[in-house]
Amino acid sequence: MMNPKDFFPVGKLCELYDLEYSFFQEMNEFGLIELEVYSGERYIHQDALYVVEKIIRIHRDLHINLEGIDVVMNMLRRQEVLEEELLQLKNKLRRYDDSI
Template sequence: MDTQKYIPVRHLCDLYHTEVSFFRELDEKGLVEIISLENSLYVHKDKLYEVERIIRIHRELNVNIEGVDVVLNLLEKLDQLQNEVLRIQSRLRLYEDDR
């Protein structure tokens, strides 16, 4: 497997001043997928934004991992609802323009 698409968890631990166990817990809860290659743990580069978002929620809001999962689910639901509101507003404009 091509490791150029992955970031070593050890590097992320140094960068964010956290432990490997934190990333393992994220993997166990299904928040971030951890890949094991050649006796090392990696996170896909595309997931770096999610990792940073999780760490910010965890640290700045002092939320445990289970709470982070809830917050992320609520944010996803909020995005869906905002998109639905935009879609409905767009449809309403069609009817308003017909007047």
């Protein structure tokens, strides 16, 4: 069940960022964000606001369309996975070195 405190109305985001509602619909269609419907209004979970702000900055500052943003976001997610794997490998190597 949706807890309204955890969600932010898309209409309010449109006002705050001076964006058309269609921009958020397109982000949803690309799978960049997930919109929830409650009482006929669309909402974004508060945990996704950081991603929304990042997407808006990329779109505005770098003039990248949503197709390009989709590629950038996938690359950033892949980078995060690789950095986590590298950290785990460094920790294993450190434990190995410490035991010798």
